[in-house]
Amino acid sequence: MQFFDLDRTDVSKIKKALAGNDEHLKVVLEEYHASEIAILFESINQQDRQRIVNLLPVEIASEVISEMHEEAHPEELLLKLHPEKRAEIVEELDYDDATDIISQLEEHEQKEILSDLSEDDASNIRELLRYDEDSAGGLMNTQFIKVNVNLMKKDAIEEIIRQSEEIEEFYTVFVVDDHNIFRGIVSLKDIIKSKTNVKITELVRPDVVWVHTDTDQEEVARLISQYNITSIPVVDQDMHLLGRVTFDDVIDVLEDENTEDILKISGVSEDEELSGNWIDAVKSRLPWLVINLATAFLASAVVRFFEPTLAKIAVLSAYMTIIAGMGGNAATQALAVTVRRISLYDLTDQQSYRTVLKEFTVGLINGAATGLIVLVFALFFDSNPMLGLVIFLAMTGNLIIAGITGAGIPLLLKRVGIDPAIASSIIITTFTDVFGFFLLLGLASKLLL
Amino acid sequence: MQFFDLDRTDVSKIKKALAGNDEHLKVVLEEYHASEIAILFESINQQDRQRIVNLLPVEIASEVISEMHEEAHPEELLLKLHPEKRAEIVEELDYDDATDIISQLEEHEQKEILSDLSEDDASNIRELLRYDEDSAGGLMNTQFIKVNVNLMKKDAIEEIIRQSEEIEEFYTVFVVDDHNIFRGIVSLKDIIKSKTNVKITELVRPDVVWVHTDTDQEEVARLISQYNITSIPVVDQDMHLLGRVTFDDVIDVLEDENTEDILKISGVSEDEELSGNWIDAVKSRLPWLVINLATAFLASAVVRFFEPTLAKIAVLSAYMTIIAGMGGNAATQALAVTVRRISLYDLTDQQSYRTVLKEFTVGLINGAATGLIVLVFALFFDSNPMLGLVIFLAMTGNLIIAGITGAGIPLLLKRVGIDPAIASSIIITTFTDVFGFFLLLGLASKLLL
Incomplete structure (x- = not known):
């Protein structure tokens, strides 16, 4: 063997x-x-x-x-x-x-x-x-097994055997009427188990899900996954049976959609080929980096605004990198959890609101905890309690902003019908950079000068 | 209907x-x-x-x-x-x-x-x-249809009908010998199509894939997806048939693994529940933020080292945030593409080497392109060509580092058997922060003072 x-x-x-x-x-x-x-x-x-x-x-x-x-x-x-x-x-x-x-x-x-x-x-x-390649029509196979709802068991089995000569694998037998209108499915098992003189119409299960040719592939994948079915029928507007999408196509769709999510959230165009050459990669990523550059200028404008303060207290530069870095990472954490949650579940308004509230709380606690560490550090190394307080407040404030924007922006995008994964780390970190610098340097100007 | x-x-x-x-x-x-x-x-x-x-x-x-x-x-x-x-x-x-x-x-x-x-x-x-819940044993169902390899067609059909009373859905009939040793599969279609006096042993397909109870669920998912099969048999060390894993379990596994990937790459513990409360979220994320804090101190130590330079040229602070932000995002881009590629393909040594080389090239070009923009900006706003040159070089150098580490670190981790997604943005951005500041401030100290 x-x-x-x-x-x-x-x-x-x-x-x-x-x-x-x-x-x-x-x-x-x-x-x-x-x-x-x-x-x-x-x-x-x-x-x-x-x-x-x-x-x-x-x-x-x-x-x-x-x-x-x-x-x-x-x-x-x-x-x-x-x-x-x-x-x-x-x-x-x-x-x-x-x-x-x-x-x-x-x-x-x-x-x-x-x-x-x-x-x-x-x-x-x-x-x-x-058909659009991302639609059910683009995914569907037009070869499948179908029998007429009026056939007798014996004739149906003969018909299935005849059709199966050309089809390597089939998981479901589709049932149609004389006008090729979809009527439901019947399992080979039920046909075999049934009595000899039974008609298909007595065995057909009409309560099944189906999709139209223009149904989006993500919706097709969701239905196959939700209902645990091996294949889903594709029909036109008048319920004529045109094809089927099988579970193996859906596994590929899921992998593709997940690749797109992870790329978009990281500021890479969704259609960059993973094994493409450097030219493709530059084309896909440079536009995002230029957007990032524009947002970075924004953050650096805040820094310039406080240049007099920085000139007097140069050590603030060292803390700027800590506040910005921590804010960016906390925002990325909230973003990843929220984007993934949106793509797996349908959130109600109340759940969306609670999500933002939860991330506010997480930001407050994580900000205070890490802010405290930096405060202690500032006391030891810079012997300046007031500087420590400024840093503590800036860290806490910035991680709260990180939580609210990391969760709130993808939820807002979803609500207005935009793919939430587009709220990439590039967009989110702009908020934490700008707000973090503003808090740190603004508080320092008020309290340390 | x-x-x-x-x-x-x-x-x-x-x-x-x-x-x-x-x-x-x-x-x-x-x-x-x-x-x-x-x-x-x-x-x-x-x-x-x-x-x-x-x-x-x-x-x-x-x-x-x-x-x-x-x-x-x-x-x-x-x-x-x-x-x-x-x-x-x-x-x-x-x-x-x-x-x-x-x-x-x-x-x-x-x-x-x-x-x-x-x-x-x-x-x-x-x-x-x-069984471990992430293994084939943990995923498998022990209810399935099996027939003895020595049965005649007629008896096999009777046996299948008898067993199918208890099993709602079955996609494959498994074949075993007298000692429950797995011998292959047979399709219901082939049984029906066969002549009356045929034995199962003539219909069985022995060339099928199978897994052991301790096979990791990711491997099970990969096999089902690769071979487009609805269910895969699970056997013990002596090839006794114990159960089967079906495609719908695999769809769930894929969703879970993808959630884990996106969370890990964003510095969130893989087992944080997406809809968990704030306590779970703090537990899952605070440790990563503390690690990030440690690495941020490293970056800020570089800044402190160059404090005299910063005190003299305060505007460098404004450019620091640009260099660090761009490096972090470029590294995240390279990381996302590489992690996703590793999880979908098995890369040969040569392909790994080429990937790093590609990301080096992408970093060089994107670094030079965005560096040029910042250089022009510096000429206009700070009227200092030498400062522009320093920034251009630092940007190019830092984006090269971003490419090399973003691709190289997950590939290295994979090679030593560690999950590449653990090379989260938190780890990678440490390199770009430290190296970016070092380049910018080091070059400034040499060329501008």
């Missing part, structure tokens, strides 16, 4: 075989699952990828290509292949996977690929290319 | 009904899916929750409780219920869900709940409680 090796590092065996002849490489490849070869593709060049795809049976080759990460650019690999081989592979792909890959290409390249396909396949893919 | 209402805000209807009598409330509740009631539970008090659970049929009540977010503390609700009602609900739960909830309780409370259950259920749950 052969099980797959769970140690992915073992693809080194293929890497070694790449140095040898095709015969040997082919034998080595047989030991691997398509998704493992897809992972290997991330670390080898385009020429080696082509060589491997050409050696693989077409079913495996198409699976490898559909398993490749978007960032490994399967569409570029596809373009390099011989048109005949390419058409074979695309015809083997599920329509939704083929569409995802082809949609990444220029229009003339898309046309070229589609022209080599059978009329049926080409028109199906052309149809799917019309 | 009735479909569920997709608009979750509509649970307000239940909220209104809570003001009325039980009869009316019961009728209103019938319109809702268990997972919708679970969401409602997040915004009502414990007393109302109990009232609703007591009104619901036991199958729905148990589903509601299993769908409740961990943070809504279903275990506390369970404790408050009448022991008889509670036992009914727990017996209706899947073993893995029951275990998840009960594991959150104190040992004497666990014993109390288990003592009311049937011997069979209690011992199954007790068995599952032994």
